[in-house]
Amino acid sequence: MADHFLHGFNSLVDWLRANVRPPEQFTLSYAGERSQFIRLNHAKVRQAGDVQQSSASLKLIAEGRQADLRLTLSGDHKIDCQRLAEALEQLRQTLPLIPQDPYLQLNEQAWDSRHQQQAPLPDNAEVLARIEAGAGDLDLVGILAAGPICRGFASSHGAFGWHQANSFNFDWSLFHANGQAVKANYAGQVWDPQGLDRRLARAREQLEYLGRPLKTLAPGQYRAYFAPSAMEEIVDLLGWGGFSAQAVANKNCPLQRLYAGEATLSPLVSIAEQVSGSISPAFSGEGYPRSDLRLIDQGRALEQLTSARSAAEFQRQANGAEAWESPSALSMAAGDLAQADVLKALGTGLYINNLWYLNYSDQPAARITGLTRFACFWVENGEIQAPVSTMRFDDSVYSLLGSQLEALTLEREMLLSASTYGQRQTGSSHLPGALVKRLTLTL
Amino acid sequence: MFDSTTLLRQRFAALRSGGEFFSLRHVRQSDQHLSVRKNVAEPPSLGRDEGAMLTVRVSGVEAYAATADLSQSGLQQALDRAEALARQIAAHALLDLRDQPVATARADYLSPDMDSAFPSLAECFELLNQESASVPADERLVNWQVSLGLSTVEQIYLNSAGAELRHAQRLVFPGFGVTAFDGSDSQTRTLGRDNFGQQGGFDVIQRCGLPGAGKRIADEALQLLLAPNTPSxxxxxxxxxxxxxxxxxxxxxxxxxxxxxxxxxxxxxxxxxxxxxxxxxxxxxxxxxxxxxxxxxxxxxxxxxxxxxxxxxxxxxxxxxxxxxxxxxxxxxxxxxxxxxxxxxxxxxxxxxxxxxxxxxxxxxxxxxxxxxxxxxxxxxxxxxxxxxxxxxxxxxxxxxxxxxxxxxxxxxxxxxxxxxxxxxxxxxxxxxxxxxxxxxxxxxxxxxxxxxxxxxxxxxxxxxxxxxxxxxxxxxxxx
Structure with a gap:
């Protein structure tokens, strides 16, 4: 199947190279997947499906103008070349209708990048049997998504990129009869049945704590520990504009004051876009090889994610960011708090496994709000006492990851995106847990 | 409109399945997103999408397969994949749908004014340029953007119980946003964007209030910049x-x-x-x-x-x-x-x-x-x-x-x-x-x-x- 995608992409590139006429130039980015989605509720299959899809985004450039057209591909060479021809014609008719683009910038390098991984994926029947055996009589709900994902890029300047990998992502929760739940995930590129068993067993252990009587906290300020999966929600929110060159320039950046040098985070905080070693492609859909970038170093802002358009508009170097300038391989440096010592270091406070639905209550001040979700515990003197009912927090990033940050964990977790909007995503976050001296709960 | 109907009917009629019920839902969508930011037109973003979902019910267990290969063999292969999946999950299925009724209706639905022409891409850009230019010169107004999204969607649903349902919709999403900045705080005022969209034609843009809104939106962003915080x-x-x-x-x-x-x-x-x-x-x-x-x-x-x-x-x-x-x-x-x-x-x-x-x-x-x-x-x-x-x-x-x-x-x-x-x-x-x-x-x-x-x-x-x-x-x- 993966070879079928690559063959299809090569056919499109060959056709374009033969049919795009100088001074026209093109870029072509490509995405393909064959995905099986098995959705579970009460540890049974609620819905199952198979999605085969591929699409190409064609950019045509001529006389200082550019326009883009994204088209769905059928997988049939003849039909797809016909669709590409129609798309090319539509773009040719569009370009004269629009003004020249002062921020047009193309990468004219003829780079070559290829990555293919074809580790076998498990059979559905085997996985379902394993899940059923591991879950037993537990109330499991979630989704298994598996199959090959492909990304490609080519340009009239001779650039060529291909990224293909088989992967799976089993994202699930176990629910206690009292409505409390623990969230877990098993994702990667090499399926290991024992890996799934271990995660199911760990979640089952946590579920036992959730059977204790629920503790309701009053609004106020508490010591708190954010597990890596909770930290993922915070950095995901910051990722929307927080490191974007356009957002910084247009004063829409939630870390505006950090980039202006008016505020700092804790010296413990260093954040990078760490493409090397991640599961995402080494090239962008705009046709730039992606480099590793130090976004925040010891609490101070450094580099910004810069797309080709921002590079031209704000006189910066393009660095492989997509047009929306969000990180997709974010990595936060580890600290020195051993995971085994987290409860002891927390002492008395809130252990937060997951957060939910974060947003800004005051974006220029980087003040964020959100809720606890899944397996959050009240801890006293280093011992878990009780699960806590859902609480809302409202606090500044400059406090949580700044003045009130006490420690980051030595161990980090690699969290692979379970997002499937439009298509399965290849993003990841590599994060430690964070111990904070003061978290403000409001409701 | 609905010009795939005859071909889809023929291909659907030729599909073979071991299930007791199956359906095909074909969707064809075209998109156009235009934007002018700070008086500079951004590259138009166009889209063409087409594919079908085949769903089958086998002994009360349903599964689906989605494909953009709309040939007879492509549709049959998708139906076969769905059927194989339904059989594979049968032992683990949550639901038994043998007694669930299926649709039998036949109807067409069109957005209002679906047949009326929408302004051309050039005319749309002219409107966006005009609105962008109406934002007054003020150094505190650091960013503004006027946008227009347009989607046309056709859906044809067919099933083995004889249903045939066709929808054609045109959806319009105007948007305007202005950001004011005073060196420390920034405030953004918007119109439309994620808070407004309707079915229809050019009338949607007028109902949104986009034409002529630039000055007011900019003024409100500046007012916010000068305003005190909301009291608690x-x-x-x-x-x-x-x-x-x-x-x-x-x-x-x-x-x-x-x-x-x-x-x-x-x-x-x-x-x-x-x-x-x-x-x-x-x-x-x-x-x-x-x-x-x-x-x-x-x-x-x-x-x-x-x-x-x-x-x-x-x-x-x-x-x-x-x-x-x-x-x-x-x-x-x-x-x-x-x-x-x-x-x-x-x-x-x-x-x-x-x-x-x-x-x-x-x-x-x-x-x-x-x-x-x-x-x-x-x-x-x-x-x-x-x-x-x-x-x-x-x-x-x-x-x-x-x-x-x-x-x-x-x-x-x-x-x-x-x-x-x-x-x-x-x-x-x-x-x-x-x-x-x-x-x-x-x-x-x-x-x-x-x-x-x-x-x-x-x-x-x-x-x-x-x-x-x-x-x-x-x-x-x-x-x-």
Whole structure:
């Protein structure tokens, strides 16, 4: 199947190279997947499906103008070349209708990048049997998504990129009869049945704590520990504009004051876009090889994610960011708090496994709000006492990851995106847990 | 329009399956997104999408396969994959659908003015350029953007029970945003964008108020920059329709989705504080609260004749005089729960299966003019245009923020305040509904971005609402 995608992409590139006429130039980015989605509720299959899809985004450039057209591909060479021809014609008719683009910038390098991984994926029947055996009589709900994902890029300047990998992502929760739940995930590129068993067993252990009587906290300020999966929600929110060159320039950046040098985070905080070693492609859909970038170093802002358009508009170097300038391989440096010592270091406070639905209550001040979700515990003197009912927090990033940050964990977790909007995503976050001296709960 | 019909009919008729029921849902969509930022046209972004979902039921177990290969062999292969998957999961299936009725209807549905021409790409850019240029020169105005999204969607649904349902919709999404910055704080004022979309033609752009709005939007951004923060404390809260839509969406729409109540969404979108046993019994809001599922307001984003499973769509009260009476549940959820629902089984495209979604979810108008709403408030605040939303996974504890706030004292509108936020608990909030605006305050709005489901889906939903007053709500400002 993966070879079928690559063959299809090569056919499109060959056709374009033969049919795009100088001074026209093109870029072509490509995405393909064959995905099986098995959705579970009460540890049974609620819905199952198979999605085969591929699409190409064609950019045509001529006389200082550019326009883009994204088209769905059928997988049939003849039909797809016909669709590409129609798309090319539509773009040719569009370009004269629009003004020249002062921020047009193309990468004219003829780079070559290829990555293919074809580790076998498990059979559905085997996985379902394993899940059923591991879950037993537990109330499991979630989704298994598996199959090959492909990304490609080519340009009239001779650039060529291909990224293909088989992967799976089993994202699930176990629910206690009292409505409390623990969230877990098993994702990667090499399926290991024992890996799934271990995660199911760990979640089952946590579920036992959730059977204790629920503790309701009053609004106020508490010591708190954010597990890596909770930290993922915070950095995901910051990722929307927080490191974007356009957002910084247009004063829409939630870390505006950090980039202006008016505020700092804790010296413990260093954040990078760490493409090397991640599961995402080494090239962008705009046709730039992606480099590793130090976004925040010891609490101070450094580099910004810069797309080709921002590079031209704000006189910066393009660095492989997509047009929306969000990180997709974010990595936060580890600290020195051993995971085994987290409860002891927390002492008395809130252990937060997951957060939910974060947003800004005051974006220029980087003040964020959100809720606890899944397996959050009240801890006293280093011992878990009780699960806590859902609480809302409202606090500044400059406090949580700044003045009130006490420690980051030595161990980090690699969290692979379970997002499937439009298509399965290849993003990841590599994060430690964070111990904070003061978290403000409001409701 | 619907020019694939004959070919699809032929190919569907030639499909072979070992299942007792199968269907084909073909979707063809074209998109155009145009934008001018700070008087510079951005590259137009165009799209063409086409594919089909084949669903099959084998001994009561359903599975689907989605493909963009619409040849006879491509469709047959997809149907075969779906059938193989249905057999593979049979031993683990949650549902036995052998007794679930299937759709048999035949109908066509078109957006209003579907046949009228939409302005050309060049004409659209001319409008956007004009509006962008209308933003006054002021060094504090650091960014502004005018945009126009246009989608045309055709869907053809066929099934082995003889149903044939065709929808053709044209959806328009105008937007305008201006950001003002004073060296430390920034404030953004918008029109449209995620808070507005309708079915129709150029009239949608006019109804949005985009033409000629630049100066006012820019002025309001500057006013916000100079305004004090919203004071903290309890006040009566007057929500205008472009915040009411978010309030309805998050704290009525999502909690009433029946698949959430049945537990399907517990791992991702969440559950609900509403239980199946609450329908017919729970006093959801004050007696002034009337909420409808209404697919019959033609310009509203999710008006249609049948949902994506083929269930006929009709107007239904979900909450009447404050009493919860009906969930947002499509045919499958109704079959599972035994509750009456609505025709809201919807998919975002051909590559995702229908699930319970909001469609058009509206608060019905009351009897007060805007002047009467304001006049009835001793100490309050008006808020308009959502900018921040957050609610727990059971859709109960919420905190929302708006772009624009204006204090109300002794029945009169007073000064502008920035960073207006409020928080509450859904199950209490609607019981504090103390006044409902009349038809003169009623607006038909909608958003293109409602996310839910595993695998994830974003759908368009419509919300229409009058302005409403809620008594004694906890409001507060920002840090800046």
């Amino acid at each position: 404390g309890q006040r009566d809260l007057l929500l205008m329709p472009d915040q009411m839509m978010l309030q309805i969406h998050e704290s009525i729409g999502h909690p009433l989705e029946l698949d959430r109540i049945l537990g399907d969404e517990r791992n991702y979108a969440g559950t609900s504080f509403v239980k199946a046993s609450d329908f017919g019994h729970l006093q959801y809001g004050s007696k002034l609260l009337n909420v409808t599922f209404d697919p019959e307001i033609r310009e509203e984003l999710a008006s249609y004749s049948h949902d994506d499973d083929g269930t006929p769509a009709t107007r239904q009260f979900l909450i009447r005089d404050g009493l919860l009476v009906r969930p947002l549940g499509g045919a499958l959820s109704q079959f599972r729960s035994g509750l009456d629902g609505v025709a809201n089984s919807r998919a975002c495209s051909w590559n995702r299966a229908p699930i319970d979604r909001m469609a058009n979810l509206n608060v019905e108008p009351g009897d007060k003019s805007l002047e009467q709403l304001i006049g009835g408030i001793e100490k309050g605040i008006l808020m308009r245009t959502n900018r921040s939303w957050s609610i727990d996974d059971a859709r109960n504890k919420f905190q929302f923020g708006c772009e624009w706030g204006q204090l109300i004292e002794n029945g009169e509108l007073k000064g502008v305040v920035k960073n207006p936020n409020y928080r509450g608990i859904s199950s209490n909030f609607w019981r504090n509904l103390s006044a409902v605006g009349d038809a003169s305050t009623f607006q038909v709005l909608g958003t293109p971005n409602c996310g839910k489901g595993e695998p994830n889906q974003v759908v368009r939903v419509g919300h229409a609402s009058p302005a409403c007053v809620f008594s004694q709500i906890d409001v507060f400002g920002g840090d800046a």
